Amino acid sequence: MSVYVYGIARSDHPALPEKAPGVGRPPREVRIVREGDLAAIVSDCPEDLRPKRRDLLAHQQVLTEVGAKGPVLPLRFGSLSDGEEAVRGVLAEHAAHYIRQLEELDGRSEYNVKAVHREDEVLRLVLSQDTEARSLAERNRAAGGGSHEDKLRLGELVANAVREREAEDARLIEETLAPLAQRYVPGPEGSGWLANLSFLLDREGAEEFTAAVEELGRANPHLDIRATGPLPPYSFVGRPDEAGRTAQAAGSPAG
């Protein structure tokens, strides 16, 4: 029977969540598969497992519980193994790599920061700063909205200004928060936020970090910015062959 794997921790982790509710309905019981210094957190896998809300939450919950008491390498949702023997094989094969990652992540969590513009606020900001756009907007308004061409001209002008503002704000967010984190990487691409970044923080640094995010929101009312964390370090784990790349990417995310 397939085994669902949640994550990997050290076998001497102080609070491995044995018997915690896992994925499936009814929830399959979480158990621990040990091999040397490592332990995999697993459960049976329901036949028809799919990413349903409760399953995603169960995955997240199990990892959060482990992560609260010690480092854990979170697996991507839906990782299945043929059986416990195969799980032990994986732990043994890459033990050094996993142990190194666990050491690096000890006492650290991921915080994800997302931001978008509040549309009306950013439009007000743009109009207040761009004389041309403002006078065009006023002319259009006086003309009851303006002709199609007038609208397009104004819209293009404003859209370009807003886009510049997006890049500017993305930079501001990155430059403000990066110095407060151990590492940071861009979030999954193409998700449409003007900023979507994941930061790796020491436990002691979390308060300062969330305060900085709040301050960014206060100082920039046109920004809808939020931080979510502490999270299992989803964005800071890598395959053995990715270790070097991950380390290099740290601190200098592309795009």
Added chain:
Amino acid sequence: MTTAVPAQRSTGGGGGSSGLYDVLELILDRGLVIDAFVRVSLVGIEILKIDVRVVVASVDTYLRFAEACNRLDLESGPRKSPGLPEVLENATESGAGSKTKGALAGAAESISDAFRQGRSDEEETEPRRRRASARRKEETE
């Protein structure tokens, strides 16, 4: 509605569905991948992605912005080209919290609402799309 929105401090843990929404992409797209393991099929699942919320160059966008500018001026009264602080004050005074938020924030809300209001455990991660801006990551059934 005031000008600042405090950073949310989701617990990440018990999560709640709105917390889940914020980290969904991380749970599904990030996390350790082990080559020897297989991954459960995501076919049939529409993974929400709020897409194209950043401004793209298109006629639709231009027209939308032009209309929004027009509407904005009407909302802030007859005053011409007010300075920024004044404008923000107006936004606050008008008290149109949800209105002044704009379409962008609205999209995020409607999706997390969909999560929160999901009626049953059986429901899959398929929040109804109110804007045509969510993108399919995987094929729908």
